[in-house]
Amino acid sequence: MDTSPYALPAVILVSLVTVAISTYGVRLARTTSDFLVASRTISPSWNAAAIGGEYLSAASFLGIAGLVMKFGVDVLWYPVGFAAGYLALLLFVAAPLRRSGAFTLPDFAEARLGSRRLRALATAFVVFIGWLYLVPQFQGAGLTLGTVTGAPYWVGAVVVAAVVTGNVASGGMRSITFVQAFQYWLKLTAIAFPVAFLLLHWGADGRPALAPPDKPAFAEVTEVSVDEPITVTVGEPTTVTVRGRVDSERRDGPFTLTAGGHRIEKGTTVTFPAGAAVPHVEGVEALDGASWLAPVNDGGSRALFGTYSLILATFLGTMGLPHVLVRFYTNPDGGAARRTTLVVLALLGGFYLFPAVYGVLGRVYAPQLLMTGDTDAVVLVLPGAALGGIAGELLGGLVAAGAFAAFLSTASGLLVSVAGVLSTDVLGRGSVRDFRRAALVAGLVPLALALQVSGLDVSQVVGLAFAVAASSFCPLLVLGIWWRGLTDIGAAAGLAVGGGAAVSAVLVAVAGPALTGWPAALVAQPAAWSVPLAFATMVTVSLATQHRVPAAVGATMLRMHTPEALRLRLPDERGWPR
């Protein structure tokens, strides 16, 4: 794959700056409270940029463009949902959660409902969701470093895991805040700046049709080198020049790819003439311009179910991601938490205008990715493929730096929250030493998983993490904040049934048998049935156990919903840190 010579230096630079900023921050971090919530003294604008930086992961920076290139307009629901999740957080959670004063999700569960066992269950879900989301970050890092340097897959995964774990263990969240804020602006620059050049180039190029009536074709003579063995589907017979092995025979010269499936071995180069249709990697349907442009291409009601399930998972799942919530404790009060969330929403909206442009132009300038199946790399290779020359190489270095920033920042945020929960609830009692030890464990487990499952689909795993969060913590937070009738048994039942259902769907989707039809749709996007199931279970079981409603629920509601400026003096309830 043709990539920029500036990519590797850019990646190294990003890692060095990350470590440098966090070293500056370490001098400020002294106590456990510094480590975990940065002492709640970070201004809304810093905090908002940090939240945005932490949230924009591999799925946002690389995945969306790749999905748009493959599937068209339907997958734009991913970025819309990723942003809308912050609106749901703003409307239902932000200010009351900050006022509750709890540090983590298990803290909230215990303080609101007064049950140690519920706390343990919430801890298990935080760790599961955190690791489920960390695996694709390490995987994405491995694939990116492999794409830009040709290094083996494990190198990138290990490098990112080491940088992030070392950083978190030494600096905690104070330094992470500075790092994350820096990385938001880096990511926005890295994705937005090249778009201007790409669009200018497209205009100067005579505006080639973005969605021609035919299936994607090579605009000019194109040499495709195959890095991993692939099976491709050829639509019409095409005469190409092959060097390497096709259909288990060695070829060196002109060869006609007949219509149907062909296996191409690693290390083979295939040169296509101008105008030849692009073969598609097995499993990806070749869409002509019209069906790529139009929503819900096929599958009828199943596709519609998938779209709505995705909307529900992303809109409601964001509030249940552990690394998102921990940020709210760094706001000084509930009003600041609200204003911070609004700024985050605007920052995310600004970012999400750009990735789709790469996916659209990728079909024109880098259609070979549809053949190799590396559509996730479209953001990385498009500047070089479209612009060429020194400009393409420099911009290629910039996007590589942005992608690496995406892995570093999301993985850091996840690691801080998983390590925080592990250090206070499982491995120790929350001292700085415990936190460092927990950070090591929190980083090593998903790294081991990521090294095992290099073939897993990155964007699918991210979607499943959202579905689990939406089916477990979303009902716990929304009902816990707004409904006095919630009981500990009701909450535990809802977590176990709704969250358990979503977790089962994840395990079947990742490791179970291949499904087709409705079962496949229900397992691939479980949110549309698991979220209502979780809410219904929590409400029903709570109504049946009303004698267990905590006696202090009135004081809790008062604390969560009244402005701090009133300085109401309450007899101090146990369990509520102030």
Next chain:
Amino acid sequence: MSEPSDPPRALPAKPQRVRVVLADSARSRRPVRPRQELEEQTRVGDVLVRGLVRAQLALALRLAALVAIGLGSLPLLFAVAPNVARVTVVGIRLPWLLLGLFAYPFLVAIGWVYTRMAERNERDFAELVEKS
């Protein structure tokens, strides 16, 4: 004579004076003091908090419904009326324009309205508490 086990009787004391007042009249003379009612978590304080929570929840639900209608109806609309999805505005198909561009300012606008109105609810509540 009394039994020896009987406790010694005290001399009959002068009955203590007890001041009897009508509880209701004392209560009604005292003005309602929301701050105290809230801090002591009386029934009145509870009603005040419930009112605030209900107002904030109603606001959040109304705006969430607006998003559910504004964005949530789009997949169904495009599926039921595919012709709408083929409408082109300034050279861009409607679904691309709505999902790729206009969804974000829409979400930010809803968030801005919510923040303003939620803060107003809190100000009203604070005035109620502070004026006493």
